[in-house]
Amino acid sequence: MEHYNDQYIDENERRDFLKALGVAGSVGVGGKFTLESIQSATTAGGAAELESMGKALRQDLSGSLTASVLSAGSAGVADQLDRIPEIAAMGIPEEVGTAYSELAEPGWAINEHLLEVGFYSTAEQHLEPFTASHVAESAKSVISSGTLSGLLAEVGFDASERTALMMSVVNNNAHLSKWMPIELYPDELTGEELRPEFVPPVHHRAAEGSLHWLDGLDNWLWQNGVLLTDDLVSKGVSDIKAMLGGLYLFGAATEQLARGKISDKELSALLTAGSATMIMGQEHLADDMIRISDTERAPRGGASQ
Amino acid sequence: MSKHETTDKPGESTLERNDTSIIPEFDVTMDMIRESASDPESWLIYGGNHQNHRHTTADVIHKGNVYALSLEYKFNVGVDPGDYQGTPLIVPSRDGGPPIMYQTNGPDHLRAINARDGEVLWHWSYDAHTTVGQHPANRGVTVVDDTIYQSTVDYGTIALDRYTGDEKWNYNAAAEYRGEEADGPIHEELDYVKNVGFASSVPAYPYDGKLFKGSFGGEWGVTGWIDAINMEDGSREWRMNTTPPERWVGDSWKHGCGNAWSPPALDPDSGTVVFPMGNPGPDFDGSVRPGWNQYTSGKLALDTDTGEPQWNYQDVPHDVWDYDSSQPPFIFEAERNGETKKFASWAGKSGWMYTVELDSGRLVTRSEAPLQKINHFMQPVFEDYENAPWFTPNIIGGTNHQPPTYDPERQIAVIKGTNRPVKVSYTNIDYKTNELYLALDEWALAPGDEDIEGWNNNKGYIAGIDPISGNLEWRIWRNESPWGGLMTTSTGLTFAGTAEGELLALDTETGKELWSHDLGPGLGGDPVSWYDPGTDKQYVAIQGGGDGTLGGYGDNGDLLAVFSLSG
Numbered sequence: 001m002e003h004y005n006d007q008y009i010d011e012n013e014r015r016d017f018l019k020a021l022g023v024a025g026s027v028g029v030g031g032k033f034t035l036e037s038i039q040s041a042t043t044a045g046g047a048a049e050l051e052s053m054g055k056a057l058r059q060d061l062s063g064s065l066t067a068s069v070l071s072a073g074s075a076g077v078a079d080q081l082d083r084i085p086e087i088a089a090m091g092i093p094e095e096v097g098t099a100y101s102e103l104a105e106p107g108w109a110i111n112e113h114l115l116e117v118g119f120y121s122t123a124e125q126h127l128e129p130f131t132a133s134h135v136a137e138s139a140k141s142v143i144s145s146g147t148l149s150g151l152l153a154e155v156g157f158d159a160s161e162r163t164a165l166m167m168s169v170v171n172n173n174a175h176l177s178k179w180m181p182i183e184l185y186p187d188e189l190t191g192e193e194l195r196p197e198f199v200p201p202v203h204h205r206a207a208e209g210s211l212h213w214l215d216g217l218d219n220w221l222w223q224n225g226v227l228l229t230d231d232l233v234s235k236g237v238s239d240i241k242a243m244l245g246g247l248y249l250f251g252a253a254t255e256q257l258a259r260g261k262i263s264d265k266e267l268s269a270l271l272t273a274g275s276a277t278m279i280m281g282q283e284h285l286a287d288d289m290i291r292i293s294d295t296e297r298a299p300r301g302g303a304s305q
Numbered sequence: 306m307s308k309h310e311t312t313d314k315p316g317e318s319t320l321e322r323n324d325t326s327i328i329p330e331f332d333v334t335m336d337m338i339r340e341s342a343s344d345p346e347s348w349l350i351y352g353g354n355h356q357n358h359r360h361t362t363a364d365v366i367h368k369g370n371v372y373a374l375s376l377e378y379k380f381n382v383g384v385d386p387g388d389y390q391g392t393p394l395i396v397p398s399r400d401g402g403p404p405i406m407y408q409t410n411g412p413d414h415l416r417a418i419n420a421r422d423g424e425v426l427w428h429w430s431y432d433a434h435t436t437v438g439q440h441p442a443n444r445g446v447t448v449v450d451d452t453i454y455q456s457t458v459d460y461g462t463i464a465l466d467r468y469t470g471d472e473k474w475n476y477n478a479a480a481e482y483r484g485e486e487a488d489g490p491i492h493e494e495l496d497y498v499k500n501v502g503f504a505s506s507v508p509a510y511p512y513d514g515k516l517f518k519g520s521f522g523g524e525w526g527v528t529g530w531i532d533a534i535n536m537e538d539g540s541r542e543w544r545m546n547t548t549p550p551e552r553w554v555g556d557s558w559k560h561g562c563g564n565a566w567s568p569p570a571l572d573p574d575s576g577t578v579v580f581p582m583g584n585p586g587p588d589f590d591g592s593v594r595p596g597w598n599q600y601t602s603g604k605l606a607l608d609t610d611t612g613e614p615q616w617n618y619q620d621v622p623h624d625v626w627d628y629d630s631s632q633p634p635f636i637f638e639a640e641r642n643g644e645t646k647k648f649a650s651w652a653g654k655s656g657w658m659y660t661v662e663l664d665s666g667r668l669v670t671r672s673e674a675p676l677q678k679i680n681h682f683m684q685p686v687f688e689d690y691e692n693a694p695w696f697t698p699n700i701i702g703g704t705n706h707q708p709p710t711y712d713p714e715r716q717i718a719v720i721k722g723t724n725r726p727v728k729v730s731y732t733n734i735d736y737k738t739n740e741l742y743l744a745l746d747e748w749a750l751a752p753g754d755e756d757i758e759g760w761n762n763n764k765g766y767i768a769g770i771d772p773i774s775g776n777l778e779w780r781i782w783r784n785e786s787p788w789g790g791l792m793t794t795s796t797g798l799t800f801a802g803t804a805e806g807e808l809l810a811l812d813t814e815t816g817k818e819l820w821s822h823d824l825g826p827g828l829g830g831d832p833v834s835w836y837d838p839g840t841d842k843q844y845v846a847i848q849g850g851g852d853g854t855l856g857g858y859g860d861n862g863d864l865l866a867v868f869s870l871s872g
Contacts, residue, residue, distance in 0.1 A: 178687050179592040185733045198736065199593045200555030208554040209595025216597045216622075223618060223667050282595060290622050291682040294674060300775050 009164060017167040020136045021143070034159040035149045035166060042144040046137030047265050049128070054264030056126040057271075058257060064117040065258035069109065074251035076106025077244055081155040084241050091233045092225045093218055100217035103244060107211050110251045115204070119254065124201035127268060129184055130176035135276060139170050141269035148249070148273060155248050157241075165242055168284075169276040175283070176276055179205065206275040206282075207250060210243040213282050220290070227297045228289070236289030239281050246277030310471035315459050315479075315490035316433040320470045325426050327419060328468045329399035332450040338511065339573055345836040345843075346397035346404070351445045351508045352708060353792070353833075355571040356636040359710035360793045363836040365843035365872040367796035371810045371820045377844060378423045379824070379866035384414055389850030389863065390789060392445040392508075392708070392831040395420055396467075401839050407453055407467070408865060410848065411443040412499070413506065415455045417470065421840060423867065427470040433459040435491065438500025444568070444706075445508040445831075447516065449536060454516060456506035458499040459491055462518055462534055474539035478520070478532055483546075483559065497525045497739040505706065507568045509534065510578065512609055515542055519565020523583040523629065526560035526742030531580055531605075533612060543612040547582065552599040560736045561594055562586035563601040567706045570634045572647060572663060576609040579636065579649050579663075581706075582617075583629040588700075589685055589731035590744035591625040598623050603630045604651060604659075606666060616666025620653035625685055626729075627700040627743075628654040635711045635718065636663060639773050650711070650772040652720045656681070656703025660772045672775035675768035676703050676724040679759045690730035690747035695757045699727030699750060701786070708790035708831055710799065712813050717769045717778055719799045719813065723786040725764040726751040753784070767791075767801055767809075769816055779816035788858040789847075790831030802828025802847050804859040808868070824866050827851035827859015841872040 018024040018038070026041035027033050080103045093099060114120055128134040142148035143166065152162045169176070182199045200208070217240075221228065253270035256262035262270070309320040333349060341347055342354035345363035353359040366374060382389070388411030396405045406420040413431035418424065437458060447454040453467040460479035465472050482492035509516035516534040520527060529547035534540070548561035567581040582605050585591075585598035603619035621628040634651035641648075647663035658672035680696035697703070704722035711718045732746035753762055765786035769778040785804035792800045798819070799811040804827040810820040830848030837844060845868045851861040 175684075178590075180733060182593075182735065185735050198556035198559040200557060205554050205557075205592070205595045212552065212554065212596030216599070220597075220619075220622070223661075226668055227671060279595075286623050287682075287684075293681055294678065297671070300670070300673070 009167060013167065013171055016171050020170045021140055034163045035143050036159060039143060039146055042140050044141045044144045046133070047141070050137060050141055050265040050268040053126050053128065054267035057122060057267060058264060060122045060126070061117065061119060061257065065119070065254060066113065067255055067258035069113045070251055070255035070258055073106050073110035073113070074248060074255055076109065077248045077251055078155045080106060081241065081244050081248065084156065084237065087240065088234065088237045091230065092221050092228055096219050096222045098218060100221070101215045103240065104211045104214035107207070107247050110247070110254070111207050111211060114254065120201040120204035123203045123271060124181050127272060129181050129202065130173065130179055130276060132173040132177065134272065135173040135176060136170060138269040138272035139166055141265055142273050145266060147266055147270060151249055151252050152245055155245065157245055165245060165277060168280045169273065172280055176279060179279055203271065203275045206278040207247060210247060210278045210282050213285055214240065214243065227292045229296070229298050232289050232292060232296060236285055239285035239288055242284070243278050243281035246274045246281055249277060250274030312463065312472040312475040314461055314463065314475040315477060316431055316435070318429060318431045318472065321428040322470055323426055325417070325468055327402055328405050328417060328426060329402045330451070330468055331399055333396055333448050335449065335511070338449070344397070346838065348395040348833040348835055349448060350394070351392045351568050352570065352633060352635070355512065355573055357570040357633050357708065358635055358637070358713060359708060359790060359831070360712055360795070361834040362795045363834050363843045364794070364796050365836060366794065366798065366845070366870050368798065368812060368819060370870065371798060374810065374820055374845070374868050374870045376822065377867045377869035379864060380423050382410060382863045382865050384410060385861065385863035388412070388442045389848035390442045390444050390829045391848060392790065393833055393846055393848070394446060394448055395833060395835040396448060397835070398837060398839050403839065404835060404837055406846065407446050407448060408848070409443045409446050409455070410850070411506070412437050412441040413443060413457050415446060415453065417467070420835070420844065421837065423865070429455070429465060429470045431457050433457055435459050435496055436498045438498045441499045442505040444505055447508045447511050449511045454509050456508060456518065458504050458506055460495060460520070462509055462516065462539070464539060476534050476539040476541070478518070483528055494738050495522065495527060497522065505566050507566065510569050510571055511536065512571055512573060512578070513576070515609065517569060517578050517609070519580055521564050521566035523562040523564045523566065523586065524588065524741055524743055525739070526586045526736045527562060527564060528559055529562055529564035529583065531565050531607065531612065533609070545607060545612040547600050547605065549599065552597065554595050557594040560586050560742060561598060561601070563598070565605070567631045568633050570636045570649065571609070572636050575664070577606050577615060577663065578609050579604050579606045579634050581631050581633055581651065583631060584624055584627050587734050587742045587744035588627040589625055589729065590733060591623055596623065602628050602653070604634055604649065618659065618661050618666045618668065620655045620659060628698070628702065630654065631702070631706040632704050633708045635709060637711055637713055639716060641669060641773055648772065650718060652704040652709065652722065654698055654702025654705060656698040656722070658718065658720065658770050658772060658775065670773060670775040672770050672772070673777040675720065675766055675770065675777055675780055676722055677759055677761065679726055679757065685729045685731045688730055688732050688746050690728065693728040693730045695726035695728055695751060697724065697726050699723060699725055700729060700748065707788060710791040710793045711772070712793040714795060715797065715813055716771055716773060717813055718772050719767065719769050719791045719793060721765070721767050721787040721789070721791060721801065723764065724766050724782070725786060726757050726760055765804070767811070767816070769813065778814070781816050786858065788827065788829040792832040792834060794834065800832040800845060802830060802832065802849060806849065806859055808832070808847055808866070822868065824849055824864060825860060826862025826864050829858055842869040843872065844869045
């Protein structure tokens with residue numbers, strides 16, 4: 001998996017991103033850019049498909065979402081994103097506390113509401129899976145409209161972070177495509193004995209998976225202090241911020257759907273971008289801070305041991 | 306075959322009983338089990354003591370005379386191919402009579418044996434009426450008072466009279482699953498093919514009137530559990546679901562596995578039992594089960610009274626390499642930073658030894674790697690076997706269930722493991738009842754002559770590690786992966802079987818080989834030792850069957866061998 005943290009992105013990854021968006025010719029290949037600097041060159045393609053998906057989703061969920069719940073949840077997620085500098089400064093907790101699990105609390109409220117109204121099943125039914133084209137078209141849509149940048153800027157993502165976040169999603173489309181809706185499993189895996197009901201819808205996996213990771217960090221970081229370094233924790237905090245950023249996009253899309261203030265196209269694109277960001281955030285978290293090799297770990301017999 | 310007392314159970318048992326009059330009748334009390342580590346005449350529990358030290362205080366055999374250790378007897382047990390990965394128990398002699406060995410092998414054979422000469426006194430076996438494939442391990446039994454507790458491949462625990470082999474009761478753990486009563490004797494989702502060691506029948510651990518026993522089936526999508534069973538009547542005291550729904554996304558917990566298919570270690574002082582926890586399900590596709598996949602691929606400490614979790618340490622959260630933490634842990638007391646505390650240690654399939662504080666589960670040391678790490682933690686490729694990289698630890702693990710030994714006098718743990726790269730490609734899979742639930746596309750272990758960067762072409766190792774410092778004190782490379790457990794002695798020896806069929810005696814402090822004896826079949830059993838005052842000899846026993854199809858663990862056989870040295 002390619003990493004979205006700006007300092008780890010090389011020229012090839014920048015080039016791949018621009019090519020996927022179809023704007024490689026508009027920007028100096030490999031050069032530094034931001035979502036804002038490529039906004040005007042990015043053309044939203046696949047609008048009809050995105051609109052169609054969004055329309056079906058809106059029709060099925062009409063009236064079931066409660067804007068106030070989602071609004072409160074999104075505001076809570078924004079508040080938690082404000083705490084990221086505090087979390088980064090704390091790093092490894094000295095005792096098992098709640099600093100990390102508190103990050104997830106507003107997200108659980110959003111998740112619970114979406115489960116209650118059957119949102120995730122409906123989203124999986126109507127939204128395309130994470131194919132390369134769907135991911136790219138969704139990205140183009142939210143980049144060209146400026147929606148993504150605007151929402152992420154609201155909650156503390158600077159231009160560099162916003163760009164890196166979207167690059168991570170687009171460049172990892174092959175990895176994202178492995179998070180498949182169960183209905184798309186190969187034919188030979190289907191049959192009367194098939195029991196797919198235990199596999200949650202993919203957007204549910206994206207959101208609730210992120211929340212579980214956040215919930216477990218207080219204990220895990222405390223347990224593994226002898227392995228962790230400042231660098232590992234710093235990377236991990238970036239991943240935590242990414243998961244919360246994805247959750248904020250997802251929450252904003254559902255809130256605006258509840259209020260009737262989002263277009264069908266934007267709804268599809270923003271939900272896809274939010275889910276994909278949460279997926280990549282949790283995958284990177286596991287890589288960056290949880291699975292620690294001997295070359296990455298703190299020295300054995302160090303001060304803390 | 307003789308008529309015998311049987312119990313209501315899913316399958317059918319058979320008892321062959323010879324002259325059992327030489328079995329001395331006395332209770333093997335919990336006090337005896339608790340003190341077994343300091344009793345040179347017995348081996349009363351799977352791990353040698355509750356803390357799993359596998360360390361004998363019998364001191365006839367030492368570095369200066371081990372060269373004279375010789376074969377007392379050996380015999381073919383009679384089930385070939387079978388499974389000989391177990392720890393025989395030794396109940397000490399009384400009034401000059403012989404010690405009694407209780408020996409198990411798969412599938413579901415239990416024998417009472419005169420430990421002096423190998424005469425089989427009674428032989429109980431069980432046809433579980435379930436499909437049994439290759440090598441369904443049975444890794445040992447439990448003895449308390451006048452009762453033997455035998456685990457079976459159909460999730461049963463059967464209590465037998467240890468003098469006669471007559472049955473007292475059966476606890477059928479598969480009669481209820483995820484809160485549903487089974488329609489028949491076994492819940493339909495637990496009636497899969499029991500094979501390749503995946504269906505390991507491990508001994509229940511006894512403490513305070515209860516037996517603690519986990520589930521198996523981590524390659525079959527089985528939701529895990531740990532039971533406490535009442536020793537007297539076989540009723541269930543509590544069941545702990547090891548894939549707690551509130552910690553998993555949606556219903557992914559229902560096939561999340563998290564089985565506890567190896568025996569735990571137990572601290573009698575605090576009433577803490579520490580279970581080895583298996584892989585999440587499906588093994589290789591993590592996308593259907595996001596998050597930590599609590600409590601998989603690590604250790605889970607429970608309160609023995611209630612089953613309430615005390616702590617969980619995950620070696621590999623959200624595991625996608627089949628990195629169970631299957632090695633039984635050991636519990637010990639040691640000084641660290643000027644303070645004497647209790648710790649739990651184990652080496653996981655991830656290929657390090659972990660040491661945590663027993664009271665909190667906080668990691669204090671992760672050791673040097675005893676094997677060569679190649680592309681460790683690289684994400685498995687999706688349906689692209691041709692381009693899959695070699696990696697270690699492989700899916701059999703840097704270590705596996707092979708029970709370690711801990712020498713408390715020298716503060717050295719000795720482990721065995723695998724150092725053989727593997728290629729893996731995964732795919733999508735959906736759960737179907739009684740079918741493998743791996744999400745494995747293709748895989749292969751490296752042939753021995755493959756030129757792989759970072760690999761020395763040795764497929765296995767035996768290593769001595771200080772669990773407090775994490776230092777790798779020594780390591781012996783082996784051509785083949787050694788299976789089976791190890792044993793240390795108070796005289797500074799380590800005994801270990803090898804896949805090539807040798808029983809080795811090593812210097813615990815250096816790993817230097819001091820003695821060996823070629824027995825033929827791959828030795829997948831766990832060595833045990835005892836002193837018999839009636840003969841003034843110290844004995845060492847081990848079983849071997851060339852067990853396993855996953856990595857080639859030696860020639861097949863059905864051997865029980867006992868060595869001795871006079872005092």
